[in-house]
Amino acid sequence: MTNLTHRRLDELIELALLHTSAMATVTCLDERFALLDFAGRSFPGWHHHMTLASAAYAFARLSHPGELPPPPVVEKRADAMTA
Numbered sequence: 001m002t003n004l005t006h007r008r009l010d011e012l013i014e015l016a017l018l019h020t021s022a023m024a025t026v027t028c029l030d031e032r033f034a035l036l037d038f039a040g041r042s043f044p045g046w047h048h049h050m051t052l053a054s055a056a057y058a059f060a061r062l063s064h065p066g067e068l069p070p071p072p073v074v075e076k077r078a079d080a081m082t083a
Contacts, residue, residue, distance in 0.1 A: 028068060029057050 004012060029035035033053040038046045060068055 029053055033057055
């Protein structure tokens, strides 16, 4: 973000707020689909594990929308929008 000096402040804040949503998604992937249980695998094994966990998450999210908690929506700050 330090090299995005040509972007408006509200765009940078929106980008920074994506971190919260991404962390919630990774937490869900780990708790429900064991995303981080890949210790000791080779790269092909790790890649296979990540692909299957991601596919399982996408399937669950799309086929049963209410089953998984939605990623959090962080409200934009009003004072940043006017800057």
